[in-house]
Amino acid sequence: MNANPPGLPAIDYRAGTHATFLAALLRAFGADPVLRALGTHDGTEPLVATADAYSMGLDVLTFYTERIANEGYLRTATERYSVLELARAIGYELRPGVAASTALAFTLAKPVPVPHAPGVEVPTIMHAVTAPEKITIPVGTRAQSVPGPGELPRAFETVEEIEARPEWNAIKVPVTMWVPPALGDDELYLKGITTGLNPGDMILLVGNERLGSRYNENWDVRRVAGVRAVDRVGDLAEHTVVTLDMPLGTTEPLVHPTREGQRVYAFRQRGALFGHNAPPWESLPVSMRYGEMAQTGGGPHDVPHWVPGAYAGRQDSWADAYLSATQEDVFLDRVYQGLTPASWIALATPSYIELFRVEEVDETSRADYLLQGQVSRLKITGEHLNFFSPRNAVVWCGAEELELAERPLYGWGGGTVVPTNGVPGVVPGRLVAVRGELLRGGSRSEVARVASVVGSTLVLETGVASYVPVTVRLNANVAAATDGESRTEILGGGDGAAAFQTFTLRGTPLTYTSASTPSGTRSSLEVRVDGLLWTEVPSLYGQGPTARVYTTRRRDDATTVVRFGDGVTGARLPTGRENVRASYRVGIGAAGNVAVDKIALPMSRPLGVEEVINPVAALGGTDPEVLGQARANAPTTVLTLDRIVSLRDYEDFARSFAGIGKAHAHLAWNGERQVIRLVAATTAREPVLPGTVLHDNLRAGIDAARHPGHQVVLETFVPRPFTVVMRLVVEPGRAYADVSAAVTASLVDTFSFEKRAFGQRVSAAEVLAVAQNTLGVRGADLDVLSTGSGGLAVTLPAAPVELLTLRAENVQLTELREPLP
Known part of the structure; x- marks a missing residue:
């Protein structure tokens, strides 16, 4: 040997x-x-x-x-049974897989009174409504997915009981906000779309400050530069956006627009002062200026004579002369309709404008400046009237008040604070679904749990994205749900004379859900004997003779065997007829990861429920563990012993957690102390997103096992696919198509999700080595190695949260027939 x-x-x-x-x-x-x-x-x-x-x-x-x-070693065993028994020897069971988790949003019918003829007395029962005002949606309420091509329907059931109300179907968020006109604004928002304003019109913004003092300057008269009418869009009322030719207020000197009781007026009439069209004084004939010239002569007995050109005071009161600062009356050039006391007029020159309050209005006959006619006399209050003359003043009058509107919220910043238009009865702890169009484009729906309610504002435990407010709807009739269908069956009868009595569940596969346990799963099985609930334990070893416990084992055919004690390690079953009953759910695996809005068939319909939908995709469903995964994960049982001490323990604990396919822990400095940053990916090669069931359970499991003094941050991994463009020289006699396919497969396998680590960089030499070690390759020339649009990098760096992988569609190979340089 x-x-x-x-x-x-x-x-x-x-x-x-x-x-x-x-x-x-x-x-x-x-x-x-x-x-x-x-x-x-x-x-x-x-x-x-x-x-x-x-x-x-x-x-x-x-x-x-x-x-x-x-078969006696975990690394080299090839039989599933060998791996199972070797893993069990160190207390490890092959992970059974996890059921996908999501949330179900229910739409309830609104209560509508039963119609009846007025004045007709009807029985009290006829005054009932067609739907209840609130209902309870119990645990186990079932809905089914709508399968796509090649798919099978999946059953989902709620795992929490909720109260539901019709008014929670579509809670609205504010779409406008009152924003008072401020310094520098060049737009005003007015209610309605029939303001009658056009570019060139003059409008006035004034408030209580000017009413209290004729010398107050907190007012603005501006010319309309543009008018944009906005029709009703959903909950957004129709309004008009008026663009001004100049911003409100002034900076030198600093004068703010009105801040108290802001009102907007449109000057509907443009006029002039009486005398604006009088002939110039110099053009009058001398005879008409007689008596208007200065008198000269000797003593009192001298005969007076007139010297042409020696003007007296009349010229100073002609139409070119400025008005008196102390006068109160002004005369318009004609009779103007619609002028009323307590209205406003503005006098303007090309370089100056002043606002005046109208105290009195009447019609009178006026003759002066070689002119005469019926005119409007206005008694006004204001200042700087002496800045104007009948000749140079333009009169803006006929002020019609327009109503200021709240400004539309074209962007909602998202986050954890969600203002609403009223959420009566919503309490902390329940789920809400947020759906709408994103500011950056596209639509989205999210689910978050309510942390607190402040007035009509919801404070969520996790933040949501930024939406267009007019499109946002919140549904508070939401319950957490998982993949699987409930079953109840009689396992059989207990036999007090039998040790280690076993039963096999008829339904397969048994549903396991994500949990904050060290394994990351929790069984849905409940076993009752004579009505008493017995407890599942990992092993009967160490159990007392009266402990009502049992163990479960999963066979290769996905059936589950329930095993009871022998009276020494765990209690024996009491003798009885069909006194062992089980309730559980069946359904598990990645097939339950259905897309958004796919779960739309209510299979159990409480009274009042009209529709059901999953506002978020079902995630976290994983298939049972295969042998290759068990070889890597089984040793973590004795490496961590369900506790976390070292940095490596964080990786081992996360990798052994159901639903996690890859993990990496590293130390980082946050400016004050070192923190442990753990990045993980699911078995479906997806990020472990905050707010998901898997993320929350992994976090809770780590917190229960780690040292309390360690600060841990769960990070979301970032997939970074890269591109390879390469030319190959193929050995003579070999088909290029076969060789290029082998090179592509080798590259994709080498740089796959399973074989690469977070933060692992990729070098050009590594890529070339993989290609040149492929059978049939005589030489290779690498042209592009990049994560962007092109270029040849010597090394592709990766941050600790990034995973560099290569997909087949990102490999471009061509044949190089000429010898390599």
Whole structure:
């Protein structure tokens, strides 16, 4: 028997083979004085034929001896039974797989009174409603998936009891927010889409500050630069967005827009002051300026005479003269309808504008500046009236009030705080589903548990994404659910005279769900004997003679055997007829990982339930463990012993946790202390996302086993596929198609999810070595090694949370017929 170094996939345990045994016998014949005279070693010689047969027997014997020896070691065993028994010897059971977990959102019918003729007295029962105002959805409420091509339907059942109400079907979130106009804003939001505004119109923003003081400057008159009417979209009311030609307020000097009682007015009329169209003073004939010129002469008895061009004070009160700062009345150039006391007007020049409050309005006849006619007289209050003249002032009047609107929330920041329009009765601890269109595009739905309720605001345990508020709907009629269908059966009758009595469950496979136990699973089986619940234990060893316990074993055909004690290690079953009953669920595996909105067939329908849907995909379903996985995971039982001390323990504990396919732990500095960062991936090669059942249970399991002084951070792994472009030189006589297919398969296998580690880099030399070691490859030239669009990298680095893998579609091979340079 040869020496066997550690790490071999099989051990050499044979003392010899047919050839070596036969050769040894023939040599022995030659050494014997009696048999030395044997003249032939031909197989026709009876003695040689006997030695050949004996050698064949030894060959068979040593072959099976070697096989038995290989089956005695976990690394080299090939039989499932051998792996099972070797694993059980150290307290490890092959993981049974895990049922997928999701959440079911129920839609309830809204209560509607039964119609009856008015004034007609009807029995009280006729006043009932067609649906209850609230119902209880019990544990075990079942729904079924809608199978796609090549799929089978999967049954899911709720695992928690919830109260459901119709008003929780589609809870809305606020779609607008009151945002008062502020310094620098260049838009105003107005209610309705019939504001009558057009570009070029003037609008006023004013508030209580200006009403309290004629000298207050917290007001703005702006020209409309653009108008955009927005029709009703869902819960978002129709409104108008007005773009201003200048931002509100000023920075030099600093003047804010009004902050108290903000009101918006549209000036519907544009006018002028009386005299704006008077002829210029200089153009009047001298005769018309008579008496308006300065008088000159000697003493009081001198005859007065007029000097043309020596103007007196009348010119200063002509239409070009500025108004008096103390006057209260102004005259418009005509009669304007719709002007009322307590309204607003604005006087404007090309470089200045001022706001005035109208105190009185009447119509009067006005004659001046060689003009006359019926005009509107306004008594106004304000300041800086002396900045305007009849000639240069433009009058904006006819102020019509428009109503400010709340601003639409075009983006909802997500997170853990979710404002709503009312959630009566929602209590902490229940699940809610959030569905809507994402800000970055596309749609999504999520499920989170309520941590607290503050007024009409929900505070969630985990954050949600950023949505377009008008599309968001929350459903609080949500219950956690797992894959599997409930069964109840009579296992048989107990026999007090029988030790280690066993029963086999008829339903297969038994459902196991994700849990925070060291193994990561929990059985759905409940066994009652004479109505009393018995407890499942990993082993009967150490159990007392009266302990009502049992163990389970899974056979290769997926059936489950239930085994009871012998009265020494675990209690015997009491004698009875059909007194052993079991309730459990069947269904397990990755086939239960159905997509969003696939579970849509309610199989059990409590009164009032109209629809059911899974707002999130079912995740965490894993198939039973295979031999290759058991070889790697079984030793972790004795490495961790269900406790975590070292950094390696975190990896071993996570890898032995049901549903986890790969894990890596490393130390990192957070600025204050070293923390343990653990990155893990599921057996389905997916990240372990926060908020999922698997993530929460893994976290709880680690917390229960780790040192309390260690700070642990669970990180989400990032898959990073890379691209390989290579030219191959194929050996003469070999088909290029066969060789390239072999190279692709070898590359994909070498850089697969199973064989690569988190943070492991990939080098160009490594890629070339894999290709050149493939049968039929004479040479290889690597052109592209990249995780992006192209380029040849010497080494592809990877962060601790990244996993560099290669897919077949990312391998591009071409034949190189010329010799390599």
